[in-house]
Amino acid sequence: MFRLRDWCEDDLEPFALMNADEEVMRYFPSVLTREQSDAMVRRIQSLFAENGFGFWVVECEGRFAGFTGLNRTAFATPMGPHVEIGWRLAPWVWGRGIATRAATEALRRGAEEFSLTDVYSFTTQTNIRSEAVMKRIGMSRREDLDFDHPNTPGWWGQRHIVYHISI
Numbered sequence: 001m002f003r004l005r006d007w008c009e010d011d012l013e014p015f016a017l018m019n020a021d022e023e024v025m026r027y028f029p030s031v032l033t034r035e036q037s038d039a040m041v042r043r044i045q046s047l048f049a050e051n052g053f054g055f056w057v058v059e060c061e062g063r064f065a066g067f068t069g070l071n072r073t074a075f076a077t078p079m080g081p082h083v084e085i086g087w088r089l090a091p092w093v094w095g096r097g098i099a100t101r102a103a104t105e106a107l108r109r110g111a112e113e114f115s116l117t118d119v120y121s122f123t124t125q126t127n128i129r130s131e132a133v134m135k136r137i138g139m140s141r142r143e144d145l146d147f148d149h150p151n152t153p154g155w156w157g158q159r160h161i162v163y164h165i166s167i
């Protein structure tokens with residue numbers, strides 16, 4: 001049905017198409033240009049080299065379908081240094097439980113392969129689909145940790161809600 005795998009050069013084009021889609025990027029400050037999308041892949045690859053884990057490619061029916069995985073958050077939050085779980089999938093796979101199952105597998109890898117114990121997730125207040133994934137994978141709401149994203153001052157989606165799970 002799906003698998004998590006490393007990135008390859010053939011992923012750059014479908015990833016850029018996804019990042020240019022306004023529906024996919026509705027809860028981000030803007031869509032990404034091809035250059036910004038490619039740069040994100042390079043960043044993800046260098047973080048894999050550093051941490052061993054990262055945002056894995058989700059492959060579905062042999063096609064690139066987005067990413068799901070673990071990342072050391074690079075900006076200041078009330079959680080302090082921590083690992084987040086995140087996802088971004090192409091609309092053709094939405095509504096099939098792929099994000100939920102891919103995230104469950106990412107948490108398993110985090111615990112079993114990288115000895116992680118705590119994982120956080122955050123999103124804008126109105127990203128109901130993303131919040132629903134957090135709930136489905138067993139995360140708990142942490143209202144006390146909600147924060148204004150430091151990199152997006154003035155953006156309507158700046159306020160972020162936080163979820164946590166012990167793994």
Ligand SMILES: CC(C)(COP(=O)(O)OP(=O)(O)OC[C@H]1O[C@@H](n2cnc3c(N)ncnc32)[C@H](O)[C@@H]1OP(=O)(O)O)[C@@H](O)C(=O)NCCC(=O)NCCS
Pocket residue numbers: 023024025027086087088089090093094095096097098099100101122123124127129130133136
């Ligand atoms: C956030 C995002 C990954 C969620 O995708 P999604 O398809 O809603 O989530 P899932 O893949 O877990 O699918 C859940 C749906 O599949 C259904 N489903 C079917 N089989 C399922 C299964 N085995 N397990 C869980 N859910 C299943 C659920 O009932 C649910 O249906 P619904 O959409 O009618 O509520 C997707 O909307 C996305 O990529 N958005 C853009 C990027 C983004 O905002 N990322 C998050 C930034 S913080």
